[in-house]
Amino acid sequence: MSQPWLRRVVRWARRRSPWVMHYNSGGCNGCDIEILDLLTPRYDVERLGILKEASPRHADILLCSGPVTRQSRDRLRRIYEQMPAPKWVLAIGSCACSGGVFAGGYNVEGGVDQLLPVDVYVPGCPCRPEAMIDGILTLLEQVQ
């Protein structure tokens, strides 16, 4: 990928084809159903090229929701490791950002950033679908 034109083409493609994968590491479901809502007719993120993938090997962006519980910790890290580079992490919702209302619980480790390098934080409890789309687009603007 030494040629500048090739780099430009690849960047163009990456910005227009972000495939996401979702893992709830201990949240209350509120953010998760809003993430699913992204696919439905009102928000339809397929118009932005966003597809929800099932296998970590196919995904570019990991959407994390919920605080990280002790049982989920290792699984979350493994999912991230399985994803091929270049990959990004979005923390969806207040819990994923900081632990939210559950911070201080005996089984809660805190936000996702305790574990993974988070690229964009989308706060809100639960955060609205519009905010998530904005978060993904903010991330894509930074993609090189």
Add this chain to the structure above:
Amino acid sequence: MADLLVALAKLLLFPGFAFLFACAMLFAWIDRLVIARLQGRVGPPWFQPLADWIKLMAKEDILPTGTNGWVCAALPVLSLAAVLTASIYIPVGGWIAHAFEGDLIVVLFLLSLPPLAYFLGGWATGGVYSVIGGNRSLLQYFSYEVPFLMALCSPAILSGSWSIAEIAARQSETIWGALVQPLGFILALVGLIGKLKRAPFDIPKAKSEIVAGPLTEFSGRKLALWHLSIEVKTVVGIFLLVNAFLGGSGVSGLLPAPITFAIKSLLVLLILSVASVLYARLRIDQLANLGWRVLAPLALLQIAATVWIGAT
């Protein structure tokens, strides 16, 4: 020398690989768009399949430890090569790269190779979901392949030739196969849906059951090649059906041949898209039942009827 150049151009540009690539991207987009619109969504922009493909090509390519890298790389290439080779014998809009008596058999044989590669791809990567998906794709293969083959035999019997171009030409002179043999056309369509593993027969890659089936562990370039081979296969399958049942590119002379061919192909694509919106996914045993108890006997009936028509 000039002959060689023309042959190369035919192979690489039109109606060869470059053309097929463009068609694959276009058809994939139309398919996704139609499905989205029927579900009340906006759908992706026209360049979406291309962007997806380039992005996958530029991604890191990892395989689980303990798998044979060469095998995993060879399988999607094999699958793609088989469908590309098949495409050489299929007339497109009046142009034929290659044709001989009996090329229908060759095409059918080549089109049955990708499922095998798909199955082996599942075993080669070795994940639980991949293996189950691979097994299912093989089981599915046995269910749809026989009715599909028999359905495609009947136009050949009727026109008395085993060359695709010949069948299409004969039909455009007389009457479309789909009108004489509507049953055969429907059987071939159902078989094609099974072959392409499209909903409602997307059993080997059922997302809610086995993640992505045999492709679960593939990533990056290999995944891009798999996707491309599936998309090209869709195009080739549709072209084949248009030639065998809808009279190819020939028409009463109202429109130029390439345009009629394009319209017919899009029509078949539309049927496939609508079918995937309308039905829930079947179970593998339900598909096997459907294949052997319904489709296969109907296909036999169809052949018997064709032979009888041909005799009288």
Add this chain to the structure above:
Amino acid sequence: MSTRITIPIGPQHPLLKEPLSFMITVEGERVVDSALRLGYVHRGIERLCQTKTYVQNLHLFERVCGICSHVHTTAYCQGVEALLGLEVPLRGLYLRTLLCELERVHSHLLWLGVLGENIGFQTIFMYAWRDREIALDIMEELSGGRVTHSGNVIGGVRIDVGDAQFSSIVSRLNDLEQRVEKLLGVIQHERTLRVRTQGIGYLSPEEIRRYCVVGPVARASGVDVDLRRDCKYAAYGRLHVNVALAHEGDVWARTLVRAREAIESLRLCRQLLVGLPEGPTRVRAPRRVPPGEVVSRAEAPRGELLYYIRSDGSDKPARVKIRTPTLTSLITVHDQLEGVETADVSVVLSGIDLCIACVDR
């Protein structure tokens, strides 16, 4: 092929929106055994709530589950109000019930969509979730939140319906009812959907009783329980609730029960709006709660929800026990899975309406 393979379903699996681990042992395509592992979403809420005041806990219990958030605070508030001896104004009770019913509609439509996705019927998913947006819109208009509403406070509700909103909400409810009727028609007539759900995950009424299963799963097996009618909490004593029942006991029956319940809920919503009494929506509640204990029950979208609250006279609860309805149906999954095809695992699991956040707490 008699070799046994163990298929892990979860913690990360497209079938599950939340982490849960099922190890399914299959012989060929037939399930022979299953093992369940919970706790991926266990946040220790029952311990955490002892460190927060009664008012702070409103927000914590709302987040036990994001789908049925309002009914959790309803059960909690009604318990604390009973301890305090507070009489909630009638208008407050009506509005509380209104949100409960809207939430039921949204939850059942969401479930229908998830079922559709799990049996590979994308279109049902898209349509059900598109129509669900109407219910979400109304709830957002009333409370400001799409999914979690913070509608309840101890002593009443903090929302109100103005005269200007009234007619627009009623007309949207009518629209939604027509759409759900249409969806019900699709469910009843679409053959592939029936083929996939009929006879799957059968539970007999005896099994329902032995395992103490509640909610739509019990009602689909012909066990007639519904706390809205039997317990008459909130404003349900003033409403006539028709309980949707079916007798087949399979996933198909559960689908019908939930769809009919959604239609009934919309009818109740209209009834509540039309009969909405005048007056205040809440009364002030003291911070400290006198010592005592209370058992508070409510009918969540998934069935009976139980809160046990014990107060020691301070401003923080001494013990809160939450029993969520999904836990009861989860016990039956092992029996339901035995002998089904691998492909039906997703149908069985969606049939009970999994809500792991509720289960794990």
Add this chain to the structure above:
Amino acid sequence: MNIPRILELLQEVLPAARLEVQTVPIDEHFISLPPDNLHAAVRALLERSDVYHLSTITGQDLDGQIELLYHFWQGGGLTLRTGLPRDRARIETITDLIPGASFYEREIAEMLGVTFLGHPDPQPLFLPEDWEGDPPLRREFALPEEREEGE
């Protein structure tokens, strides 16, 4: 739910115990029993009354004892209350009578350290396998935050 009738029934089954009904909001009736009699009482309820639905079992750590509350429901609430000593918290399982109690008992076992004798599958349900220290709902267990405050 006919509470006097149920009290009569339980008294008949357990002649040694002195049973009383305590009414608690919201329409809930508590009957206290010695732990050894609980299994027999549940059996009597199932076999000789129309009560069959066990809503849940609540466990709590009170002064001096671990209290278990068996919440039943049949048109009204009935709760059987029993107390176990903190250092020897053991009770017979009721999963043989009500299989649905299995998860509730497992939860109490890990959260409060109660042993249910004869439980068919006494594994932890929610806590991680590598959980160390006191059961989280026991009084001696402190959250990280509380530990800091205490120091």
